[in-house]
Amino acid sequence: MTETLSLMGMGFVNALYPVNLLAMTAGVTIGIVIGCLPGLSAAMGVALLLPMTFSMEASTGMIMLGAIYCGAIFGGSISAILIHTPGTPASAATAIEGYQMTLKGQAGKALGTACIASFFGGLLSCISLYFFAPILGQLAMKFGSPEYFWLSIFGLTIIAGVSSKSMVKGLMSGALGLLLSTIGMDPMQGVKRFMFGQSSLYEGINVTCALIGLFSMSQALVLAEAKIKQRAEAAKFKDRMLLTKSELKEIAPTIGRSWIIGNLIGILPGAGASIACFMGYNTARQFSKRKELFGHGSYEGVAGSEAANNAVTGGSLIPMLTLGIPGESVTAVLMGGLIIQGLTPGPNLFVGETAKMTYTFFAGFVLIQFFMLGIGLLGCRGFAHIARLSDAILIPSVTILCVVGSFAIHQNYVDVVIMLIFGVIGWLSRKFGLNNAAIVLALILGPIGEKGLRRSLLLSGGDPSILFSTPVCWVLIALCVLGVLSPVLMDRMTSKAEE
Amino acid sequence: MYGVCAFFLYMTLQLPKSAQIYPLCVIALLAGLTTLHVINMIIGALREGVTNGLENFSGFVPSQFFTLLAMIVIYIASMPYVGFYASSVVFMALSLLFLRVKIWQIILSEIAVFALVYCAFTLFLEVRLPSGTLWGV
Numbered sequence: 001m002t003e004t005l006s007l008m009g010m011g012f013v014n015a016l017y018p019v020n021l022l023a024m025t026a027g028v029t030i031g032i033v034i035g036c037l038p039g040l041s042a043a044m045g046v047a048l049l050l051p052m053t054f055s056m057e058a059s060t061g062m063i064m065l066g067a068i069y070c071g072a073i074f075g076g077s078i079s080a081i082l083i084h085t086p087g088t089p090a091s092a093a094t095a096i097e098g099y100q101m102t103l104k105g106q107a108g109k110a111l112g113t114a115c116i117a118s119f120f121g122g123l124l125s126c127i128s129l130y131f132f133a134p135i136l137g138q139l140a141m142k143f144g145s146p147e148y149f150w151l152s153i154f155g156l157t158i159i160a161g162v163s164s165k166s167m168v169k170g171l172m173s174g175a176l177g178l179l180l181s182t183i184g185m186d187p188m189q190g191v192k193r194f195m196f197g198q199s200s201l202y203e204g205i206n207v208t209c210a211l212i213g214l215f216s217m218s219q220a221l222v223l224a225e226a227k228i229k230q231r232a233e234a235a236k237f238k239d240r241m242l243l244t245k246s247e248l249k250e251i252a253p254t255i256g257r258s259w260i261i262g263n264l265i266g267i268l269p270g271a272g273a274s275i276a277c278f279m280g281y282n283t284a285r286q287f288s289k290r291k292e293l294f295g296h297g298s299y300e301g302v303a304g305s306e307a308a309n310n311a312v313t314g315g316s317l318i319p320m321l322t323l324g325i326p327g328e329s330v331t332a333v334l335m336g337g338l339i340i341q342g343l344t345p346g347p348n349l350f351v352g353e354t355a356k357m358t359y360t361f362f363a364g365f366v367l368i369q370f371f372m373l374g375i376g377l378l379g380c381r382g383f384a385h386i387a388r389l390s391d392a393i394l395i396p397s398v399t400i401l402c403v404v405g406s407f408a409i410h411q412n413y414v415d416v417v418i419m420l421i422f423g424v425i426g427w428l429s430r431k432f433g434l435n436n437a438a439i440v441l442a443l444i445l446g447p448i449g450e451k452g453l454r455r456s457l458l459l460s461g462g463d464p465s466i467l468f469s470t471p472v473c474w475v476l477i478a479l480c481v482l483g484v485l486s487p488v489l490m491d492r493m494t495s496k497a498e499e
Numbered sequence: 500m501y502g503v504c505a506f507f508l509y510m511t512l513q514l515p516k517s518a519q520i521y522p523l524c525v526i527a528l529l530a531g532l533t534t535l536h537v538i539n540m541i542i543g544a545l546r547e548g549v550t551n552g553l554e555n556f557s558g559f560v561p562s563q564f565f566t567l568l569a570m571i572v573i574y575i576a577s578m579p580y581v582g583f584y585a586s587s588v589v590f591m592a593l594s595l596l597f598l599r600v601k602i603w604q605i606i607l608s609e610i611a612v613f614a615l616v617y618c619a620f621t622l623f624l625e626v627r628l629p630s631g632t633l634w635g636v
Contacts, residue, residue, distance in 0.1 A: 055624050168536045172500065175529040179507055182522045191518040194510050224567040226558045228598055392598035393608050396591040399571055404583065404616050408626040413579055420575055431555045450521055 004134060011359030014059065015367055023056070023064040024364065028371045031071020032078070032379070036387040037394065038085045040219065042072035043329035043437075047215040048398070050208055050337055051405040058341040059357045063364035065337045069330050070122055070313050070368050073273055074376055077114040077306055079387040082107060082237075087387065090273035090312075093281035093305035100297030105239065112241035113299040114306045115376040116248070117255055121307035122369040124259040125266065125314025129362055132267070133350070136322035140347035145459065146467045149452030150476035152445040155325035156438070157483035166433060167484070173435040177442025178449075180205060187447060188454045200414045209406045209415045210443055211336045213422025214429075214436040215329065216405075220398040221427040223391045241377055243299075251303040254284045258307035265308075266315020273309040280308025314365065321349055321358065324448070329437035335444060340409075500533040563598075570594050582631025588613070 014020070034045035046068050053061030076091035081098030094114060101110035143151065156174045183194045184204030195201040243251070258280035265276040284304025285294045294301055317334070319325045324346040326332035338345050349358045406419035426436050453467075460466035467473060504526050511522045574590035581589075588609060595605045620626045 052619055052624065166536075166539075168532060168539060172529065172532045172536060175525065175532050176500070176503070178525045179503070179522070179529055182507075182525060186518050186521075189515075189518050191515055193514060193518065193522065194507065221564070221568065225560065225564040227560050227563070390600070392595065392600050393604065395567065395598070396594040397608065397612050399574075399594075400587050400591060400612055400616065403575060403578070403587070404620050404626075404628065407583070407628065408620055408624055411627060413629065416575055416578070420571070433555070454521070 007355055007359040008130065008363070010356060011361075011363035012366075014356070014360040015063065015363035019057075020060050020063050020360070020364055021367075023060050024067045024368050024371045025375070027064040027067025028071040028368060028375050029379070031068035031073075032075035032372075032375065032383055033386050034068065035072035035075020035091075036078040036087045036383050037389055038079050038083075038087050038387070040394070040398075041088055041215070041329075042069055042076075042090070043215045043333050044219045044398075045072050046330055046333045046337070047208075047211040048401050048405060050211065050333065050340065051408040053337060054340060054408070057357075058338075058343060059360035059364065061337060061341060062334070062357075062361045063368070065334055066313075066317075066361065066365050067368045067371065069334065070118075070310065070365075070372055071375075073309055073313060074115065074118040074122075074306070074372055075383065076309075077118070077302075078111065078380060078383050081110045081114060081302070082384050083387055085387075088273075090277050090309040091305070092274060093277040094302055094309075096281070097294065097298045097301035097305075100295070101299065101302070102237070104297045105237075106297060106299075107237035108239035108241045109243070109299060110297075110302050111237075111380045112243055112377065113247075113251065113302045115241070115373060115380070116243060117251065117258070117303035117306040118310040118376070119369050119373040120255045121259055121262055121310035122313055122372065123366065124255075125263050125311040126362070126366045126369070127314075128263050128267070129314040129317055129365065133318050133322050133358075133362075136318065137347045137350035140323055141351075143347070143472065144470075145452045145456040146469060147452075147472050147476060149449050149456060149467060150473055150480065151323060151325065152449030152452065154476050154479045154483055155323075155445050156442055156449075157480050169433050170435050170438055173429065173438035174442045176434070177439035178446045180210075180439070181443045181446025181450075187451050188458070198414055200410070200412055204447065205418060205443060206409060206415055207336045207440070207444060208340055208409050209418045210422045211333050211440060212402050212406050213419040213424075214426035214440055215333065216398060217402045217419060217423025218426025218430060218436065220395050220402065221423060222430060223398075224395050226391075228390060228392045237381075241380065247299070251300055253287065254300050254304045255307040257283050257287065258304050259311045262308035262311025263315040266312035267318050273312040276308040276312045277305040280311075281305040317365075320345055322347065324445075326437075326441060326444070329440070332437055332440045332444065336440075339444070500529060504530045504533070566597060567594060570597070579629050580631055580633045582633075583628035584613070585631060587616075 030049065031045060034040045035042065046065050049068060050065070053064055056064065072088060073090050076086050076088035077094045077098065078087065080086040080091040080095035081102055084095055084099040086092045086095050098110045098114065101107060181204065184201055186193055261279050261283060262276040265279065281301050281304045284300050285291060288294065288298070288300050290298065316328060316331050320331040320335050326335045335345050343349065343354060348354060402419055402423070403416055406415045407413065409415050429436055429439065456466045457464065507522065508526050511519050511526065570590060570593060574586055578586045591609055591612065592605055595608065621628065
C-alpha cells in the first residue's frame with residue numbers, strides 16, 4: 001500500500017517535468033485538431049503520430065499518445081456543436097443537443113458544457129484507472145502459459161464478437177489477423193514462415209506499420225473514394241463559454257451518472273465511446289427535470305454525452321495495461337506505442353522500474369484532463385475554423401504523414417510498402433464490413449496465443465489437458481464463451497441507447 | 500478470403516511438416532468462418548431476396564478513387580529513386596490539382612505539411628529520409 005502511494009506521488013513529480021507538460025500541450029492540441037476534423041478518428045490520429053514518440057522516454061511518449069486520445073474524443077464535440085457533423089463517432093449524441101443550442105445562439109454555452117463535462121468525465125475515469133489497474137495487474141501475475149493462451153483467445157473473441165455488426169465477420173477479421181501474425185520466424189522451431197525473402201519480416205509484421213496502414217492510410221482511401229464536398233461554415237458565436245454556479249450544480253449529477261456509465265463501458269473490451277455517448281445522453285434525459293428541452297437544445301444532454309465518452313478513456317486503458325487486451329481500436333494503437341518502447345503490456349507494467357513509468361503515465365493522464373479543459377476553453381474559436389478543412393487537403397497530407405511515419409520506424413522502405421498493403425487491406429475490410437481493430441488485435445495477440453499454446457503443449461508432452469488444468473483457465477474459458485455471446489447483449493444495449 | 504486461404508495453404512505446404520500445424524489450424528479456422536459467412540449470405544438471400552451487395556459503395560467515385568490510388572502507388576514506388584521530399588512535393592501538388600484545390604491553398608498546404616515533416620522527422624527524430632538514387636546521393 002505504502003509502495004503504491006509512493007509510486008503515485010513519484011508519478012506526479014515525474015509527470016510535472018517540463019518535457020511531459022510540453023507533450024501534454026502538444027498532444028491535447030493535436031488531438032483536438034484531429035477530433036474536430038470530420039473524417040479523422042482518434043485511432044487514426046494516435047496511429048499517425050506513433051512514430052513521433054520513438055525517441056521519447058516511454059512515459060513521455062505514452063503521455064503524448066494519451067493526450068491525443070483524450071483531445072480527439074473532446075475535439076469531436078466542436079464540429080458536432082458548430083457544424084452538426086460529429087468529428088468522431090464518440091460525439092454523435094452531442095450533435096443532437098449541441099447543434100440545437102447553436103441554432104438558438106448558445107454555441108458558446110454548448111462548447112463550454114462539452115469542455116467541462118469532458119474534463120470531469122476524463123478526470124473521474126482516472127479514479128478507476130488508479131484503483132482497478134493494480135488489482136487486475138496483481139491477478140494477472142499468477143498467469144502461466146495456458147492462462148496466456150486463453151487470455152489471448154478471450155481478447156480475440158470479445159473484440160471480434162462485439163465490435164462488428166456481424167459476429168461471423170468479426171471472427172473472420174480476427175482469423176485473418178491471426179493468419180497474418182504467422183508471418184515471420186516460427187517462435188518454437190525457428191523456421192522462416194511466409195517471409196517472401198524479406199529479412200525485415202524476421203520478427204513478423206511490424207505492428208506500427210500495420211496500425212498506420214489499417215487506421216490512417218485506409219482513412220485517407222475512404223476520404224478519396226467520395227466526391228469532395230464543401231463543409232458547412234462553422235457557426236460564429238459570441239456568448240459566454242463558462243457556466244454559472246447554478247448551471248454547474250445542475251449538470252453535476254448528470255456528469256456523475258455518465259462517469260459511471262462511461263467508465264464501465266470503457267472497461268468492457270469491445271464497447272467504446274460511441275456507445276457510451278448515447279447511453280450517457282439517454283440517462284441524462286431520463287433523469288432530467290427539464291425533459292422538454294431535450295431535442296431543442298439541452299445542455300444537460302451535451303453534458304451527459306460528453307462526460308460519458310470521456311469517461312471511457314481511463315476505463316479502456318485498464319484491460320490493455322493490466323492484461324494486454326486492448327478493448328477497442330485506440331487502445332490497440334496505444335498498445336502498439338508501448339510495444340515500440342520495448343514494454344510488454346500486462347502485469348509486468350506494475351513491477352519494478354516499469355511501475356514508475358506506468359504511474360507517471362497515470363499521473364500524466366490526470367494532468368491531461370486539466371490541459372484539455374484549458375486548451376479547449378481558450379482555443380474553441382480557433383479549432384472551429386480548422387473543422388472546415390477540406391478532405392481534398394487531408395488526403396495527400398495524411399498519405400505523406402503515413403509514408404514518413406512508417407519509414408521512420410526502422411528507416412526501412414519495406415515498412416512503407418507494408419503500410420500501403422495494410423492501408424488497402426484496411427480499406428477493403430471497411431468496405432466489406434470486416435473489423436480493422438480485430439485484425440490488429442489478432443496481429444498483436446496471435447504470437448502470444450501461439451507461444452502460450454505451443455509452450456503449454458511442450459511442457460505437458462503434447463497433452464492438451466494442461467490447457468484446462470487451473471481454475472483461472474476455466475474462468476477464462478467462461479469469459480471466452482461470454483465473449484462469443486456478447487454481441488446479443490451489446491446489440492440490445494446499443495439499440496436501447498439509440499432509441 | 501478463400502484466395503487468401505489458398506495462397507497461405509500453398510506456402511504452408513512448402514514448410515517442414517512440424518512447422519505446418521499451427522498455420523494449417525489458422526487457415527482452417529479462416530476458411531471455416533468464411534464458409535459460415537457464405538452460408539449466412541445464402542440463407543439471407545433466400546429469406547429476403549438477393550441484393551446487389553453494393554450498399555457500402557454508395558457515393559463511390561471510381562475515377563477519383565483509382566486515380567488517387569494510382570498516384571499514391573507511383574509516389575511510393577518512385578520515392579527510393581527520386582527521394583522523399585521531391586516525390587512528396589510533386590505528389591501533393593498533383594493530387595491537390597486533381598482535386599481542384601486553389602493554388603494558394605496548395606502552396607499553403609505544402610508549406611504546412613513539409614514544415615511539420617521537416618521539424619518533426621528530420622530535425623527532432625533525425626530520420627534520414629530517402630534522398631533518391633537518381634541524384635547520385
